[in-house]
Amino acid sequence: MLFGLVFCTVIALLKGLALGSLAISDSQLLGDVLDASDNFNDESVVKAFVDELVALSHSSKNISACDQCVTRLAVGKSLALLRPELVPRVFTKWCQITKYMTNSTCVSTFARNTVKSSYTGTNFADMLSLMDPFGYDGQLYCCYKESACSKPKTPNVTLSHMWPAKQAKHSVAPVPSANDTFNVLHLSDFHIELDYTVGAEANCSASMCCTPHSSNTFANITSHPQQAWNSFYDSSYMNDTFVKGSSVDAFKNGSIWSPATTFGNYKCDAPEVLINSSMNSIAQYSSDNNIDFEFAIFTGDMVDHDEFSLTSYKMTVESEELVFRDIKNKLGDVPVYAVMGNHDNFPYGELAQENHGFLNYFSYNAELMADLWEDYGWLGPKESQYARKHYTGFSVETTMGLKVISLNSNVWYKKNHYAYWNSTQPDTFGQFEFLIDELVASEKIDQRVWIIAHIPFSSDALPLPAKMFAEVVARFSPYTIANIFFGHTHLDQFEILYSGPGNDAKTIENVVASSWISQAVTPWVNNNPSWRYYTVDKETFSVMNAYNFYTKLNETFANNGAEPVWELEYSSREGYNITWPETAPLNATYWHTVASKVNESVEYNQMYENYAMRFSPYVPNCANSTSCDLNYCFLTSFTVDQYDDCVASVKSKK
Incomplete structure (x- = not known):
C-alpha cells in the first residue's frame, strides 16, 4: 500500500511538471521511490509503472502526444535511476498493451539487449538515466524517435573558441598542379547478406528479402510472373575465378512469388x-x-x-x-x-x-x-x-x-x-x-x-x-x-x-x-x-x-x-x-x-x-x-x- 501511495504521488508530480505547473528534482523522485520500493518485488514495480504508462496513453483528451511522450520519459527516468534493468520490461509491456507500435517493433525498440538480437532497450534505459526529459533532451527525443513533438529550436552555441582566427590566405584554395x-x-x-538464399522470396512483405525467413503475404499467389528468369545457381568466386555453382529449382515452391537470383535483387x-x-x-x-x-x-x-x-x-x-x-x-x-x-x-x-x-x-x-x-x-x-x-x-x-x-x-x-x-x-x-x-x-x-x-x-x-x-x-x-x-x-x-x-x-x-x-x-x-x-x-x-x-x-x-x-x-x-x-x-x-x-x-x-x-x-x-x-x-x-x-x-x- 505504501508503494502505491508514493508511486501515485510521484506520477502526479511528473504530470504536473510535464504541463509546466510544478517543479521537482530527479533526486526527490528517486528518494520517494527508493523509500517505498524496498518492500516490493519486481513484478509489483513493473505492474505499477506499466499501469501508469497505460493510463497516460489513454489520457489523450487531456494531454498532447508530445506531453505524453515527455512524461513517459520522466516516468521511465525515475525507474532507470532506481532499477534500470526493469525499464525494458516496463516499456515493452506498455508498448504492446497500448499497441503504440507493432509487437515486433515494441520488442526491438524496448526489450533488453542480448547477444542474439540487436534490441535496444538497455540503451534506452541508459539514455533515460542521463537525460533531462523536460528540457531539450526530451523534446529532441520525442521529435526524432517517436514523432510526437515538433522539432525543437536548435541551441545557439558555437565551437569558435576552439580555433584561432582565420587568416586571409586560408580563404583561398591552393591551385592544382598541371x-x-x-x-x-x-x-x-x-x-553483405550472409543468409542470402537463391530461390528464396525476393518480393517479401516483411523483414529482409532473399533469405530463408522471407515470405510474401501481399496477395494470393497463383502464378510466377518471373518465369523468364533463369539465373538460379549457387555460384561463388574461388581463387579469384568465378565458379558457376549447381542449379537451384527456384520454381518448385509454389508459395514463392519472386525467386531470388544468383547475384541479388533490388529488394535485397x-x-x-x-x-x-x-x-x-x-x-x-x-x-x-x-x-x-x-x-x-x-x-x-x-x-x-x-x-x-x-x-x-x-x-x-x-x-x-x-x-x-x-x-x-x-x-x-x-x-x-x-x-x-x-x-x-x-x-x-x-x-x-x-x-x-x-x-x-x-x-x-x-x-x-x-x-x-x-x-x-x-x-x-x-x-x-x-x-x-x-x-x-x-x-x-x-x-x-x-x-x-x-x-x-x-x-x-x-x-x-x-x-x-x-x-x-x-x-x-x-x-x-x-x-x-x-x-x-x-x-x-x-x-x-x-x-x-x-x-x-x-x-x-x-x-x-x-x-x-x-x-x-x-x-x-x-x-x-x-x-x-x-x-x-x-x-x-x-x-x-x-x-x-x-x-x-x-x-x-x-x-x-x-x-x-x-x-x-x-x-x-x-x-x-x-x-x-x-x-x-x-x-x-x-x-x-x-x-x-x-x-x-x-x-x-x-x-x-x-x-x-x-x-x-x-x-x-x-x-x-x-x-x-x-x-x-x-x-x-x-x-x-x-x-x-x-x-x-x-x-x-x-x-x-x-x-x-x-x-x-x-x-x-x-x-x-x-x-x-x-x-x-x-x-x-x-x-x-x-x-x-x-x-x-x-x-x-x-
Whole structure:
C-alpha cells in the first residue's frame, strides 16, 4: 500500500511538471521511490509503472502526444535511476498493451539487449538515466524517435573558441598542379547478406528479402510472373575465378512469388558473390587499364538490413570480418582507410560517450577493427592504437602527405540513444575537439585534409551536431579541408555548404564547401550496384574527376547464371555537360553549377536521378511525378535545419 501511495504521488508530480505547473528534482523522485520500493518485488514495480504508462496513453483528451511522450520519459527516468534493468520490461509491456507500435517493433525498440538480437532497450534505459526529459533532451527525443513533438529550436552555441582566427590566405584554395594526378578508390555500403538464399522470396512483405525467413503475404499467389528468369545457381568466386555453382529449382515452391537470383535483387542486400563480383571488376579494370590506386576509402555499412531479432552479435562481427577480408584479398597492398556505418555496431546504431560508464559496450568493435586494420597494413601501430582507444575518430597520414580523418557518424545519428542526453552541449563525445585539433595542426603546416564519415549531416543526423560540423567546415575550408566523403544514402549524391542562411544565400558567391556521397554496392533498395574512383591532384589533393561504374542487376536475372557486366556509367566532369576548365578541380563551385541546373531544368533533374540510382528500373520520371521535387533542397543543404527550411519553403509554394 505504501508503494502505491508514493508511486501515485510521484506520477502526479511528473504530470504536473510535464504541463509546466510544478517543479521537482530527479533526486526527490528517486528518494520517494527508493523509500517505498524496498518492500516490493519486481513484478509489483513493473505492474505499477506499466499501469501508469497505460493510463497516460489513454489520457489523450487531456494531454498532447508530445506531453505524453515527455512524461513517459520522466516516468521511465525515475525507474532507470532506481532499477534500470526493469525499464525494458516496463516499456515493452506498455508498448504492446497500448499497441503504440507493432509487437515486433515494441520488442526491438524496448526489450533488453542480448547477444542474439540487436534490441535496444538497455540503451534506452541508459539514455533515460542521463537525460533531462523536460528540457531539450526530451523534446529532441520525442521529435526524432517517436514523432510526437515538433522539432525543437536548435541551441545557439558555437565551437569558435576552439580555433584561432582565420587568416586571409586560408580563404583561398591552393591551385592544382598541371595534370599530375593519382587515383583513389571509393567503396561504400556493401551490406553483405550472409543468409542470402537463391530461390528464396525476393518480393517479401516483411523483414529482409532473399533469405530463408522471407515470405510474401501481399496477395494470393497463383502464378510466377518471373518465369523468364533463369539465373538460379549457387555460384561463388574461388581463387579469384568465378565458379558457376549447381542449379537451384527456384520454381518448385509454389508459395514463392519472386525467386531470388544468383547475384541479388533490388529488394535485397548483397550476397557475397555480388560483393566479390564488384571487387573482381575493380581488379580487372585496374589491370586492363594499367591504373593503380594509391589508397582506397570505405565509407561504412557492412551488415545487412535484416530485422533486429535476426541481427546478432556474431553476425555483426562475421559480416565486418568477411567484408574487409574480401576487400583485402582483391586490393592486395592498397591501403584502405575506413569508417564504421550505423549498421556496423551491435546493438544497431548505438554508440556511447567514452566517459560515462558505458564504454565497455562498444570498445569490442574499436579493438576488432583497429587490430584488423593494423594486421592488413592499413594503419600503423600508432594510428591503430588511437583508433582502438578513441573510437569516435582517428587520423592517418598517407605516404603522399595527405591527412585522412575518419569520423564515426553514430555520434550524430538520430537513432543513437546516447546522443539524446546533454544534447544542448555541442560535443559530448569529444569528437569535434579531436577534429578541430587535427585541422588546426594541419593548417599550421599547410597540410590538406580529407574527412571521411558514413552519415551525411543533412541525412539522418541530429540538428546540433550538423550545425557544429558546418561551422567547422566553414572555418577550415577551402584551404585545409580538401574534400569530404560520405556514404549511407546508397545514392550517388553531393551536398553544398553556403556561407549565408536561407535559400537566398545559395549563390555562387556564397559557396564554401561540398561533400561527395558515394553510391552503394548493395542494390537495396531499387538501385543498381556501383563503385567509383577519383583522379586526385598530387599537390593539392583536390578531386579532378570521378569515374562511376555500375552493373545492371536486372540483366543478371535471365542470363543463365553468367557473371554481371560492370561498365563505366559516367564521369563526373563530363556527365553533367557543364563547361568547366580542365585545370579546375570538381570543387563546391562546380557542384553549385550542377545543382543550379537541377533546380532550373527537368532534364537535369532527371539526369541527376538517373545517376543517383544508376539507371535502375525504378528511377522516377521527374516530368510526371513529385519524386524529384526535393532534390535541389538535398543538394544545397549541409545541415538538418537548412534542409528542413528548404523543404518547408518548397511545400509552402505548392
